[in-house]
Amino acid sequence: MAFSKHPLDSGWEFRQKDDDSANSWLPARRIPSEVHLDLLANGKIPDPFLDLNELSVRWIADKDWVYRTQFAQPKKPAASEPTVTDLVFEGLDTFATVSLNGTEILKSDNMFLSHRVEVSKLLQDQNFLEITFDSARMRGLQLVEEHSHEHTFYVRQTEVSRIPVRKAQYHWGWDWGPILTTAGPWRPIYLEQYTVRVADVWAQINVNSDLKSCSGLLFAKVDGGYTASRKATLSIALDGETVFEKTCDVDENGLAQTEFNLSQPKLWYPHGYGTQTRYALMATVSSYDKKSKLIGFRRTELIQEKDDYGKSFYFRINGIDVFAGGSCWIPADSFVSQISGQRYHDWMKLMIEGNQIMARVWGGGIYEAESMIDACDELGILVWHDFQFACGSYPTYPSYLESIEQEAREAVRRYRMHPSLLIWAGSNEDYQVQERYQLDYNYEDKDPQSWLRSSFPARYTYEYLLPKIVKEEDPFALYHATSPWGDGKPTADPTVGDIHQWNIWHGAMNRYQECSELGGRFVSEFGMEAYPHLETIRNAITSPRQQHPGSMAMDFRNKAIDHERRMATYVTENFLVKYDLASYTHLTQVVQAETMHMAYKTWRRDWGREGSRKCGGVLVWQLNDCWPTMSWAVVDYHLVKKPAYYAISRALEPVAVGISTPYRDWTSGHADPRGLTTFEKFDLWIASSKVHPVNLDLTVRIISIRTGEDVQQPMRHYAITALPNSTTEVLRHHAVASSEKEASKIHQPYNITQDEPIIIHAVIKAEGKVLASDTCWPQPLKYLDFSDRGVTFKSTSPTQLTISVSRPVKGFVIEETRATKLSDNGFDIIPGEDRVINVEGGGIDDLKYTYVGSPESSVHVKLSA
Template sequence: MALTRYDLDRGWTFRLSESSSAEDWLPVQKVPSQIHMDLLANKKIPDPFIDLNELAIRWIAEKDWIYRAQFKKPTELTAQESVTTDLVLEGLDTFATVRLNGTEILKSDNMFLSHRVDISSLLKDDNVLEITFDSAMLRGRELVKEHSHEHTFYVRQTEVSRVPVRKAQYNWGWDWGPILMTAGPWRPVYLEQYVSRIDDVWTHCEVSEDLKTCSGRIFAKVARAELKPVTLSLFLSGSKVWEKECLVDSAGLVTTDFHIDNPELWYPFGYGPQTRYELKATLSSSDQKSKLIGFRRSELIQEKDEFGKSFYFRINGIDVFAGGSCWIPADSFLSQIPAQRYHDWMKLMVEGNQHMLRIWGGGIYEDDSLFDACDELGVLVWHDFQFACASYPTYPSYLESVEHEARQNLRRLRSHPSIVIWAGNNEDYQVQERYHLDYDYEGDKDPQSWLKSSFPARYTYEYLLPKIVKEEDPFIVYHPSSPWGDGKHTTDSTVGDIHQWNIWHGAMNRYQETHLLSGRFISEFGMEAYPHLETTRGMIKDPQQQYPGSMMMDFRNKAIDHERRMVTYVAENFQIKYDLPSYTHLTQVVQAETMHFAYKTWRREWGKPGARKCGGVLVWQLNDCWPTMSWAVVDYYLVKKPAFYAIAKALKPLAVGISRTYHEWTAGHSDPTLPFRDTKFDLWVVSSRSKPVQVEIAVRFISVRTGKDVQSPLKLGTIIAQANSTTEILKEHAVVVGDPKLNDTTQPFDLVKYDPYVIHAVVKVGDEIIATDTSWPQPLKYLDFANRDVEFKALSATKLAIFANRPVKGLVFEETRTTKLSDNGFDLVPGEDKVVYVTGVSLDSLRYTYIGAPEGSLEVSVSG
């Protein structure tokens, strides 16, 4: 007989465990689900995403809950003795006791595990399935007390009870998300009946260095197959390219060698096709399982060079600059994320020229839909194991659960070609440094001694997890932590990856100082900004609270010292307007400017083969788990902030960059005229293209005050942009503009005579403009942005041209959930029309503003 599946997604009810009345059972719309979703659907709680409602529902975290499904034995299932019926629970959140018809069949304490239980002898004509979920917060507190004699539970971010619990750590709250302690059957529940079954099929294989062959082993795991043969096959575009019939061994394992000549390879987008083969295992007429897999040669290049030790990815022999984003769970309630939403998120990655997504260690082992989208679209994935910002224990039952979790999720995800690296945790070595826990990387190489130290989690990250990875997915890269570099301090810029939080956190460096803050791979950095107005007004309903610094606005932002830091960056760079539309715009421009400086500066350090000073930049963060203000460059509703577009420009296949000499203007006794007097600038192009490109570059010098060119353009003629490299064009090039006396630091500075100018570079291939960059005098708050004379012209119903008579900084259209723009948050220079494609809204319904605009928000008035 063929395998039969019956979903138990309907007919569920739930109630508080302490309740006793039959009337207390409430309906569940559909499983998968989580407790807040069901309470909200039954109107028992207010929407936790609105106003201060998060506070009103925190009581849920300290309660136990019961979910119950009553169902008749499905007619699809038989009653034959030779047939097995399993109950499959793909995810239980988190401390769960499962009973079927009064018999306990499972206890689980790990949200990240799926479970399969043989219930053949328990299934009746009428059945009751009950799952009791204990409070994860209370159980966590109990575990801390129970194991406090053997381990000190250090923690950053919210309370210590999260540390011994194998549950999504962000449920305890984070500095971008609420405290919402979920519970429930968060992934599908179903019955499967079979005589024999294919449990899994996978490969351990490697593409040769010359990319001419792919060879290795194909495996299948079979349940109750006895001596039946299994056929293993590979298909490409529906055509069979390899097949072999194999016997099942006594352990239920099928294995065979395979070899393919001239394989069609999987590439990141922009570097080649995302070719995938179908791998299939067939067990006569009983069952078959297939997966889409990709063959690629993936390497993390860590070689000694003039800067220390490199850290960058090489895919199919091509060095890839890993520009991209960090990812947090896309919702506080994971069960309500549809597959299409994951796909939409990954489409944004491609739209934004972002090649790598880092899945952060305080969330979950992400949904298959996300990786399917990454495979399809060509987005590389860095996946942390699920540990974050704590000193985790290693008592035996905990390590046993961690090993089960790691093996199960590696097996689920190892066939995805998009996943190129696993990291042991997020920032746990920073906890080791902060609390001076034992760590002698060079002197102590005995894993058993690590278990007895004050930092026993080293055993997990440097022994247990790499061992499991090697056994389950031997050709994947493993990295002990993020950040981490050969046991050196986590801020060491010469090796490994770093989290560069001296912008925003730490020293609060100015974003203009990114050239001082580089590393071999920047796997986190960020700048906060408000979302667009529609999102803010949707999450805070009271108009009296819709202003910066209101109680509800402050509550919504979970970052430590959020307003202190945000207003510092705004005030240091812009003239402050403090109404909601104006301040929203200023925060968004600050975030976009930070992305502009950081990505172009650090991508410049991509350099050339053998001298890759910086191998990648991942912003913290791409997304939000609820509507809020945070470091996200796209908000909860997938509405893009201007920073998203700034990243997209900096990561274009060929981009140009200009930088001026940095001069401090806020330190005591600093000379604020130095940025104006210094006329030197650098110019470069960086390319990810596989071949050299012949380009023409012109540089203009345009008065901010008048919009006139203050000097004839610098035409550099034909330049060869080297393949997959940075091409340096000008270094500290000085240009004499206006009165030379203004550049003389021995003379008084005449502000009246000073005519500040932007430096604007245009790169053409033939007659096509393919890249531009504009460098402004810093800080921007010293400039006069009056009378910009912005005009709009409709070229069609969806095509808008914008131009100005004077340079414009940070023109931002208000985006909504239905608005789609090809660009936003851009600068304008006289003589160049900016064309933006617009859908989802009529052109004359757009609202916009820019730095120095006469009002906080203006309506587009189009001619055409």
């Protein structure tokens, strides 16, 4: 009998368990689903994403829920061979009891596990399937009480009941997301019939250091009776052509394996460094079943070597050092069952369009859908995946450890053939909890059993159990104990491992102008909040009376601790503030974009050169939102990009130019504000991710903000060579000079008074084509006069807009919508250098814009005659 699959995705109904009234059963949506979505579809609750509705649906988390369906037994095969029928649950959220025709067949307490139950002897002509979901919150509280004598459940973010529950932790709410604690069949349910089934196929691959060959082992796991055959054929093919094939025996445990060796393999590279070649790995068992996976060959290394700055932390792929510029990723929805494969692909494609090549899957969400990881494979995005622990002190009692071992093995097995999955990390910020509550931690103690007896027993999970599982299931995978982490040193130590740099926004609330002093060996989190575009705000907050900064609905929607206090500080430190919604939205967006601009360009500068990699990567917190809100996301829930997204994209251009000046304080009690609007000296560098040298022409202009005129002749440097995969320092402590001749000598600063504020603007070209530019503005921007900028527009086609200015413009932002797609946004505009953007999904005349100092907060584009 050939393998067959029968989805059980329709005909479901559900009810609240303690409601036994006659009309309590309601039709459910197609499975997968979650109870909030089903209640919403039946008109029983308001949309939790709108207004204050989240508060009116929190009761759902404290109730038990029942789902049920009926289905006919699949047609029995005519073949004489014995067949097996399995009932498969890819994900049940979370405390689930399953019965089939009145017989209990499964109990589950882990959202992240899938389940396969043989039901061949239980099936009837008509079958009744029922699943009861207990309240995860109430069960969590019970578990805390049951185990309080052996463990102290410390927690950051919302309540302690989440810690002992193996469920997406953000369902309890986070500082960017609502409290929507779900229940239900969140991943598909189906029947499978077979005589023989290929349960899995995988490989253990080692690419040689010379990259000219790869070798290893191929495996297949086979289930069933194998009455006709105990052999499996394992093969590797590229573009339909078989490059390796062998038929081998299946042993008594259902395992088939063979060695393989390939010469001159085509390798998989991250985007921008080579092709994303994928081979087809297949296991076939006669005519019964076959399973194939797309795999990639690549050699991966995490380079941690002692150097002048401490100990390095960066990735080397196929012998190439790779600067990991990208984003942290949270679940793209509070209700993950409604994230389609296409939506995942759109998100990942957006990363590549923004020059981002690493996504860090954060440890308080889910083990992400394979459709997301598939998209990363296809597009060349490196994946850092946390195991699902975040911001807490997790227990280690035996049943809990058993559950997380099953969870971790299943996760590693699911993703081990994906070339994009670069590294696993044990948790998110749990060692910061250890530090905060002064829990036991002696790095020199290497006895895992003693860790279990300490007040921080989760060390056993992160430093013993999880790395052991990763090694056993995927021997060539990279593992990092947690994030942030560095050889047992304090988690804020910038000389080793990765850091979460939250002294911008949180902590000391450093000014974003101080970014160059706040880097580390790998910055795996940092961020700045901003509002989304106006359409998103107005659709989520429906009352016009609430659509203003500081309203009840606006404050409620922002979940960050001290959000308005911190946001207002960063806005008022840097800008003259208007408090209408459009103006304030724009200013928060410019603050966020400026933070991204300064952080990514200065920390990328620290990429340095081979053998001297001071910073190995930068990942913003965060790329995305799980609902429409204001947060650290650089793209909102609806995939509408904030200006910060474009700032990151420009800073991560394959070849980029950067300018910086020394930080000068203007907020301390006796700071002298005179001279803050001009410069005496600056640095200029070129960052390149190209693996070959690039010949460039550089032009540096010093421009009056008041008049828009160059205050000295532009400096021109021809035939500069940007070193491969390095930072090339072009100018250091370069004086702003009064003439081109003096500029070349780097001395005698140009005597520009406070009344003549300037910008420094640099452009790099290759073969006459502009590759990148950067503009350095005096800080803070609020001390500058932005009146009368002379902005004009013209268009040579319905999809192209050209913007010109007479005087320098800061933070030009077009209001984006879900329908509008722009090639660039949130940019500065320099006299003599028109800005050309492509517009899709709307007319140019429909666009609204503003900029720093604009007399109007939102005005329509008007084309010149």
